Amino acid sequence: MTHHASGFTIVTLVPSLLDTNGDAQNAAVLAARLRWAGHDARMVAVEERGALPDRVDAVIVGSGNDSTLEPARERLLTMHDELRRWGTEGVPILGVGTGWELLSWGVETADGRTVEGLGVLPGRAVPRPTRATGDVVVRSPRFGHLVGFENHARDYVQAEASPLGRLVSGIGNGRDAGQEGVVMGWVIGTHLHGPVLAKNPAMADAFASEMAVRAGTTYEPGERAAVVDGYAEEARRAQLRVAGIALPA
Amino acid sequence: MGAGSLRYGPAILVGRFVRFLARLRKPGGGSAIPGLVVNRIAPGYLTRTLSGFPDGLIVVSGSSGKSTTTKMLVAILRAHGDEVFTNPSTANISQGLTSALLERADWRGRVPGGVAVLEMDEGHGAVVMRGVDARLVALTNVMVDQIDRFHDSEMVVSMLGKIAGRASEGVVINADDAALERLAARLAPGVAVHRYGVAQRVMDASPRGLGYAETAGTRLTPEAGVVVDHVEGRRARLVDAEASVDVELPARGTHYAVDAAAAYATARAVLGARFDVSLAADALSSIPAVFGRGERVTVRGHEVEFVLVQNPASYQLNIDGIETGTEQVLFAIGSDVRDPSYFWPVDASSLGRVSIVSGSKAHEAALMLAYDGVEVDRVEPDLAHAVDDFLAAPAPTRGVKTIVFSADAMRRTRAHLGLTGADE
Numbered sequence: 001m002t003h004h005a006s007g008f009t010i011v012t013l014v015p016s017l018l019d020t021n022g023d024a025q026n027a028a029v030l031a032a033r034l035r036w037a038g039h040d041a042r043m044v045a046v047e048e049r050g051a052l053p054d055r056v057d058a059v060i061v062g063s064g065n066d067s068t069l070e071p072a073r074e075r076l077l078t079m080h081d082e083l084r085r086w087g088t089e090g091v092p093i094l095g096v097g098t099g100w101e102l103l104s105w106g107v108e109t110a111d112g113r114t115v116e117g118l119g120v121l122p123g124r125a126v127p128r129p130t131r132a133t134g135d136v137v138v139r140s141p142r143f144g145h146l147v148g149f150e151n152h153a154r155d156y157v158q159a160e161a162s163p164l165g166r167l168v169s170g171i172g173n174g175r176d177a178g179q180e181g182v183v184m185g186w187v188i189g190t191h192l193h194g195p196v197l198a199k200n201p202a203m204a205d206a207f208a209s210e211m212a213v214r215a216g217t218t219y220e221p222g223e224r225a226a227v228v229d230g231y232a233e234e235a236r237r238a239q240l241r242v243a244g245i246a247l248p249a
Numbered sequence: 250m251g252a253g254s255l256r257y258g259p260a261i262l263v264g265r266f267v268r269f270l271a272r273l274r275k276p277g278g279g280s281a282i283p284g285l286v287v288n289r290i291a292p293g294y295l296t297r298t299l300s301g302f303p304d305g306l307i308v309v310s311g312s313s314g315k316s317t318t319t320k321m322l323v324a325i326l327r328a329h330g331d332e333v334f335t336n337p338s339t340a341n342i343s344q345g346l347t348s349a350l351l352e353r354a355d356w357r358g359r360v361p362g363g364v365a366v367l368e369m370d371e372g373h374g375a376v377v378m379r380g381v382d383a384r385l386v387a388l389t390n391v392m393v394d395q396i397d398r399f400h401d402s403e404m405v406v407s408m409l410g411k412i413a414g415r416a417s418e419g420v421v422i423n424a425d426d427a428a429l430e431r432l433a434a435r436l437a438p439g440v441a442v443h444r445y446g447v448a449q450r451v452m453d454a455s456p457r458g459l460g461y462a463e464t465a466g467t468r469l470t471p472e473a474g475v476v477v478d479h480v481e482g483r484r485a486r487l488v489d490a491e492a493s494v495d496v497e498l499p500a501r502g503t504h505y506a507v508d509a510a511a512a513y514a515t516a517r518a519v520l521g522a523r524f525d526v527s528l529a530a531d532a533l534s535s536i537p538a539v540f541g542r543g544e545r546v547t548v549r550g551h552e553v554e555f556v557l558v559q560n561p562a563s564y565q566l567n568i569d570g571i572e573t574g575t576e577q578v579l580f581a582i583g584s585d586v587r588d589p590s591y592f593w594p595v596d597a598s599s600l601g602r603v604s605i606v607s608g609s610k611a612h613e614a615a616l617m618l619a620y621d622g623v624e625v626d627r628v629e630p631d632l633a634h635a636v637d638d639f640l641a642a643p644a645p646t647r648g649v650k651t652i653v654f655s656a657d658a659m660r661r662t663r664a665h666l667g668l669t670g671a672d673e
Contacts, residue, residue, distance in 0.1 A: 022593025025620070032620050067403045149588040173279065194590025198616055228619040232613035238630075244611075 001075030007040025009053050015045045017072040021193040023096040026217030029197040033208050033218050036222030049078040057211045063097025063193055073102050077158050080118055092186040100189030101125040121182050121189050122186050123159030128174050135243035138180045143191045143203040147236045148192030164190055169245045201229040291634030295347050299381045306362035308673035310374050310412050312540055314508045321512030321533055328532035334362030375411035386413045387515040389423040390430040392562045393461045411655040419443055423513045427463040443518045444474030446508040451477050460562020463553040475514040477506045487513055492526045497534040510531050548666050549640045556653045565595045575648030579639040581608040583657030589613045597621045608658045633665045
């Protein structure tokens with residue numbers, strides 16, 4: 001089933017600065033699910049442009065600290081052309097937390113700094129009065145109910161036309177918009193931090209399927225995925241129970 | 250002569266009475282309630298008492314290693330004949346500290362002791378230390394620790410900066426921690442900076458580093474501070490400009506050697522010319538094994554190793570420390586870890602196979618282990634049930650039964666097994 005000699009390559013960008021919450025591990029989740037499906041797949045950590053592999057099948061940009069916004073932006077900027085090209089070509093890109101914010105038009109911090117974004121996604125991040133921390137549930141038209149955890153100091157505005165989904169619970173993009181995340185084709189930004197793809201296997205499989213289609217092959221979740229997704233289902237249920245959230249039918 | 254004052258007599262009496270009531274309800278148990286009450290009715294008591302020790306106050310704080318460092322420092326000072334007041338590691342926030350002081354106070358609130366050595370929670374320390382003057386502040390490290398509590402490591406650095414700002418004589422820092430080096434550069438002029446750290450080869454022996462949020466680019470030399478020159482199992486060598494000493498650690502692991510270096514460097518700064526190298530080395534070597542971390546106990550006829558996981562760095566170090574091929578592992582994450590996301594960067598693949606995953610975050614933990622390629626035989630969220638079944642299984646043919654747990658799961662496990670220290 002292997003479609004090309006080197007197999008699938010999922011890159012995680014600047015993990016030394018952008019993996020505070022384990023978001024970069026979403027790349028490992030995709031690689032594991034593709035391997036369980038019988039494909040060759042690997043995760044490559046890329047700190048700067050020179051380390052990019054020849055072929056990129058998916059991209060993860062994780063979350064960092066406010067103190068590293070500028071240096072992380074500098075490193076991402078070296079890959080600006082590639083990020084734009086991947087976005088245009090439909091390579092799935094997942095930005096989480098500050099990683100997402102850096103892919104936007106710009107980030108305004110509470111201490112008055114403005115960090116110009118890479119402009120790959122519409123909208124901008126603006127300070128909110130209090131930090132948003134807690135459980136989030138999102139109803140996404142593409143991926144079903146997404147369950148996760150948010151921890152961010154900024155709202156996200158000017159992308160109201162293309163959210164990832166509607167909030168069932170949580171603060172998400174804030175400003176009482178009832179929305180979470182932003183989507184442009186296969187470039188997706190979300191506040192759901194950590195291993196969002198592990199916790200939401202439907203979203204992970206949508207990524208894997210799209211990667212397979214782009215590579216001229218197919219993806220069917222492996223047997224191992226069924227066992228592991230059982231853990232994900234129980235973890236989602238436990239989180240919803242503790243948070244007192246009932247999913248609408 | 251001790252710290253305290255007549256004006257707090259009534260509050261102390263109330264606090265003691267509350268403690269008496271708390272004891273009736275929960276015999277033998279320590280409680281933060283008396284501290285809470287006294288802090289409410291006599292808000293100045295804690296500040297005034299902490300500032301009142303005749304030989305001053307030494308504060309130990311940082312993301313991890315502070316309780317071991319505090320124990321080691323107290324042991325060294327006591328070996329030199331000093332009368333030391335210290336707090337149990339679980340009483341490192343305001344109410345607990347006040348309760349710990351009350352525990353030892355006379356009716357006027359005076360606490361015996363020449364010098365106080367206090368472990369202070371990095372989050373509450375900045376508030377507790379408001380208006381309190383310390384002689385020395387020793388800082389262990391800044392780790393990506395408890396992110397759901399502090400949001401990011403920069404917040405920890407800023408809180409530690411506030412604690413360090415209360416030091417009048419000096420600050421003792423881990424020179425391998427770049428964030429602490431930056432913090433030291435901002436201290437007021439006249440405040441001495443003492444350093445400790447590891448030699449390059451010790452750093453090289455930990456392929457994943459020592460877990461600091463940011464590791465400094467250069468290593469400390471013995472001329473510039475106390476250097477962990479060598480670690481092998483439970484033995485370590487500390488070298489500085491004055492001497493080279495071999496010490497026995499309370500458990501294997503480089504982080505204990507670093508804690509020993511921190512305590513050694515701090516004791517040298519406290520004692521000055523009175524510091525005796527061999528007294529210090531003997532005191533360090535006599536620290537009992539630390540409970541919960543690499544601790545071996547015999548329960549229900551089995552030798553069991555307990556491994557405590559408190560933050561990603563200790564998780565990685567402790568997982569790496571478990572003998573490869575250990576056949577029976579119980580892995581338990583409790584409700585203290587609200588969102589386990591930040592544990593995901595840790596590579597647990599060396600575990601290979603886990604017999605039971607348990608605790609209120611059992612399925613999250615199983616998910617994390619599965620993506621690390623670890624086989625999970627069973628998920629049993631009920632911890633008591635899991636512990637019973639784990640211990641009822643026949644002894645392993647390889648390795649000892651090993652229980653890896655978060656702090657909350659550790660307390661529940663110890664309580665379930667009737668082990669001491671379950672409710673400290």
